[in-house]
Amino acid sequence: MKELYDTISLQFTLKDFHQQKPNLAFATAEKQQLIALLTYMRDVHRYTHLVFVTAVDWLEENRFQITYMLHNYDIKADFGIRVMLDRDKPVMESIHHLWEQGRVYQRELHEMFGIDFPGSPGVNEPMILEGWQGPPVMRRDFDTAKYSLETYDHRPRDTREPESHMKEKLYPED
Amino acid sequence: MSYMDKTTGIPEQGITPPIPDTGEMPDREWRKDDKTLTNAELTLEEQDWFCDARPTPAKPAWGPVEKFYNWARANSLWILAFGTGCGAIELRPLVTARYDISRLGMQPRPTPRQASVFMIGGYVSIKTLKRIVRSYEQMQGPKFVVAVCSCAINGGMYWDSYNTVKRIDQYIPVDVYVTGCMPRPEAVMAGFSKLKELILAGKAEGQNLYAEKFDWYKANQKQVIKDWNMPDYNW
Numbered sequence: 001m002k003e004l005y006d007t008i009s010l011q012f013t014l015k016d017f018h019q020q021k022p023n024l025a026f027a028t029a030e031k032q033q034l035i036a037l038l039t040y041m042r043d044v045h046r047y048t049h050l051v052f053v054t055a056v057d058w059l060e061e062n063r064f065q066i067t068y069m070l071h072n073y074d075i076k077a078d079f080g081i082r083v084m085l086d087r088d089k090p091v092m093e094s095i096h097h098l099w100e101q102g103r104v105y106q107r108e109l110h111e112m113f114g115i116d117f118p119g120s121p122g123v124n125e126p127m128i129l130e131g132w133q134g135p136p137v138m139r140r141d142f143d144t145a146k147y148s149l150e151t152y153d154h155r156p157r158d159t160r161e162p163e164s165h166m167k168e169k170l171y172p173e174d
Numbered sequence: 175m176s177y178m179d180k181t182t183g184i185p186e187q188g189i190t191p192p193i194p195d196t197g198e199m200p201d202r203e204w205r206k207d208d209k210t211l212t213n214a215e216l217t218l219e220e221q222d223w224f225c226d227a228r229p230t231p232a233k234p235a236w237g238p239v240e241k242f243y244n245w246a247r248a249n250s251l252w253i254l255a256f257g258t259g260c261g262a263i264e265l266r267p268l269v270t271a272r273y274d275i276s277r278l279g280m281q282p283r284p285t286p287r288q289a290s291v292f293m294i295g296g297y298v299s300i301k302t303l304k305r306i307v308r309s310y311e312q313m314q315g316p317k318f319v320v321a322v323c324s325c326a327i328n329g330g331m332y333w334d335s336y337n338t339v340k341r342i343d344q345y346i347p348v349d350v351y352v353t354g355c356m357p358r359p360e361a362v363m364a365g366f367s368k369l370k371e372l373i374l375a376g377k378a379e380g381q382n383l384y385a386e387k388f389d390w391y392k393a394n395q396k397q398v399i400k401d402w403n404m405p406d407y408n409w
Contacts, residue, residue, distance in 0.1 A: 129337060130301045131401025137336055145334035152340045152398070155328040 001025040001077065004045065012037050016082070023077040026067075031083050035093050038068060038081070042098060047072045047079055053095075053105035055113045059140045062087045064115060068095070085115065094120035112138035211406040224405035229385035232315060240376065247290070247316055248373040251366065254289035255282035256309055259296020261322040264362055273359045280366065286312040291369070293362075294348070297325035299337050303345060304399050310346050312409050315381045318373070320365055322352045330355060344394045347380035 005017050005027055016028040029037050041047040047070035056065040064085040071078050085092060094117040096103040106117040111127050114136035126132065135142050167174065211226045234240045257265060268275050269282055283289040286309045298306060310317070321342050324330035329340035342348060349372060352365035372378040384391060388407070396402050 128299075128301060130304070131399065132337075133400055134336070142336075144336045147336045148334045148338075148340075151336075152329075152338075153344060154333065154340050157328065 001079065004079070008037070008040070008045075011040065023075070024080070025078075026080040026082060028082040028084065031085065031092070034068075034081070034083050035095065035098075038070070038095060038098055041070055041079065041081075045072070046074055049073060050095075050099040050102060051078065053102060053109065055109050055115060055138075057087075057113065057138065057140045059087075064090050064113060066092060066109070066115070090115040092117055094118065094123075096120050112136055114139065211408075213405045215402045216405060220405075225408035226406070227408060229388055229407055231382040231385045234376070244373050244376055248370040249279045251278075251280045251291045251318070251369070252283045252289050253280060253291045253293055254286055254309060254313065255284055256286075256292070256305075257295045258298055258302050258306060259294075259323065259325060261293075261295025261326075261356060264295065264322065264356060264359055265293065267359045268362060273363065275363065275366070278363075278366070286310075287314060289313055290317050291366075292317065292319045292346075294319060294321040294326045294342055296323040297330065297332050297335075298339050298342055298345075300339070300398055300400075301337075303339055303395070304404070306342075306346065307395055307399075308404060308409070311407055316378075317381050318350075318369055318378050319346055319348045319380055320350045320352065320362075320369055321348045322354075322357055322362055322365065324353055324355045327351050327353065339398060345391060345398075347383045347391075349378045349380050 014027045019025045049071040051069035066083045068081045106120045109115045326342045332338040350369045
């Protein structure tokens with residue numbers, strides 16, 4: 001896959017090549033070149049299948065990483081393209097014109113990470129969190145346990161140490 | 175003035191003119207008392223689609239007759255086939271050949287209108303809670319709730335989840351809990367047997383509890399379901 005990386009690098013700015021397996025490799029692309037790169041990968045190098053789109057929250061570096069995983073059915077290889085976004089202003093171009101299913105992933109990323117994809121159909125509709133009013137839930141600065149304790153009423157818990165409990169139950173006189 | 179025929183211009187006899195639509199809605203002040211529900215989250219047009227009566231507790235019949243009723247109820251438990259979580263997978267072995275609950279007079283039903291037992295199978299997210307409330311209120315009385323799995327009891331492994339309610343008994347009344355993650359089909363059947371005992375003893379009064387503490391249940395439901403776009407009770 002290094003040859004493929006070198007070939008793409010003639011036209012696009014790529015860095016951080018990482019070959020994880022013989023048929024799986026990753027590279028980081030520029031945000032502005034992403035749509036052109038994905039189109040080039042799809043139409044020229046026959047990476048025709050969009051496996052998934054996912055995001056990583058790099059809180060310490062103050063950025064989001066979006067990974068587009070592509071699959072080539074001819075040589076059975078996967079190529080993941082990473083893009084780094086500014087965490088304060090997470091806006092990315094939509095890929096729903098390249099792969100129709102991309103809009104589902106983008107809708108999910110918008111709900112879970114708050115990453116906006118302008119122009120993607122239905123991107124603002126809730127996917128699984130109906131009526132959610134809090135922050136995007138998969139961001140790492142959202143404390144889900146704290147939110148749960150504040151929002152929901154928890155059943156009080158009666159915990160017993162098994163050893164002492166059985167001792168009291170079976171031999172109460174000791 | 176009578177209604178004019180458009181072609182001839184001759185007033186037709188016996189036809190009353192239609193009431194002009196001024197866009198004003200009828201006065202709804204009479205709804206704002208204690209005995210009716212406001213359905214305030216719905217639009218004015220949608221409020222006309224739903225009844226606004228509150229649920230009322232059912233009075234038990236004369237002693238022996240009520241006992242006979244309870245015997246009949248306990249022996250024809252029809253389960254609403256609505257799986258809310260992973261516990262729903264236990265319904266399949268229950269109704270199929272190995273554990274065959276139809277020999278106990280139970281069977282799954284596809285619609286709430288025909289069911290009398292609601293089996294909450296596992297964790298309840300907010301989105302599911304909305305459907306649970308809707309299905310539970312659509313079920314016809316007498317109706318009972320069996321909550322299966324530890325998630326329905328205290329949140330289970332989702333105790334720190336932002337989107338899962340921890341105690342289902344704060345939102346709908348629960349008659350029997352079955353612990354376990356997952357409970358075996360035998361445990362679920364033991365829970366149904368316990369429910370039968372409760373019904374025979376006349377203690378499975380979740381429906382009446384829901385009617386008596388209706389405001390409390392409704393306030394709890396609306397506290398977590400932020401986009402409430404349903405009628406308050408009647409469907």
